[in-house]
Amino acid sequence: MGTTQLEATQDVQEPKYWHLKTVLNDALDSEFSVGEILPNERDLAARFGVARATLRQALEQLELEGRLQRRRGVGTTVAPPRMGVAVGPVDNAWPGIGNDTWRTVGCAEAVAPAAVARLFDSGAGVPVHTIRRERVMNGQPVATELLYVPAESVPGLPGLLSPASHAPAVLRELQRLDLEGEDRAVELGSARAEDAKQLDRLPGAPVLVVTTRYFAAGQVAAVAISTYRADTCRLTFGDTGTVEVTPHEEQERRQAS
Known part of the structure; x- marks a missing residue:
């Protein structure tokens, strides 16, 4: 130089x-x-x-x-040029079916974090099945996801599930519901330590966080929080995808109401 x-x-x-x-x-x-x-x-x-x-x-x-x-x-x-990553299919679909390109890497059952409980319009202490998934393109990890499914959304889930069958069983029961719609929000964020490790980034690296709420029976049946590498991805939306710009003050007002 x-x-x-x-x-x-x-x-x-x-x-x-x-x-x-x-x-x-x-x-x-x-x-x-x-x-x-x-x-x-x-x-x-x-x-x-x-x-x-x-x-x-x-x-x-x-x-x-x-x-x-x-x-x-x-x-x-x-860095190489950003690759286009489709956020979701053109037609609404439950996670795990259609052209879903995510791979399940783990599942656990616990109480939903407070921020996630608010997305379900419910109070603290909501028991949820948490499925961790990842997305790889061209051999490179581009996104990690936490899919939260309340226990009440999958009442038919068998008991005493093995670790290997837990996530498939939750997804299978979720897909039995009639999906009424979904909404998405996209925000710029910083990679948490666990996400950074999965994405082969440093903690604090820029990421795009996509929050998707799935609706069934008039309520939120599942929430997916997907973390994409901002340095490699540009998000693309299907024909039905819309972008809503909401001022931060309005978001706070909605959460408080």
Whole structure:
């Protein structure tokens, strides 16, 4: 790499790290290939004549935008182009059927976390079956999911299930219900430690969180919280998918009502 300094421009009103991000973005296009490891922070900061804190801000923004990836034991590499990941089928369908591409990796029975209980419009202490699933594309993990199914949604579930049959039995009983509809919300978030491990990312890496509520018999019968890698995925929706923009204040008001 050369030794080009970041030029100061009086006309530029944007923060210094943002201007640096633009310069770095151009360098990624002209000097690096996909998968190539970037020089260390000290060398990059020296090249552009900026503080390492400013450099880190620019690198974090490029990671958020999907241009860079931080990998354990490797460093910061140039990311491949984002792949399109369909959020769901065109027609409403229960998890586990149709063109569902998720793979079950575990299942447990416990009380729903408070935030999940609110999605069911119920109080704390709701017993749920929690199915963990993952999604892999081109040999690469792109998403992890927690599917919460209240015990009352699957009253016909057999007792004394083995670990291997638990998740298939829950999904089978859920699919016996008449699906009346579903809604989805998409938010930007940060990877929790467990999700980061499954996605081969560092904790705190940018992710897209898709929350889906499935309705049957006039109530929420299941909730899926899917965590997608924001550095590799761009979400696509079917013909029936709609995007609703809700201000944060309105979300809080709805949750409180």
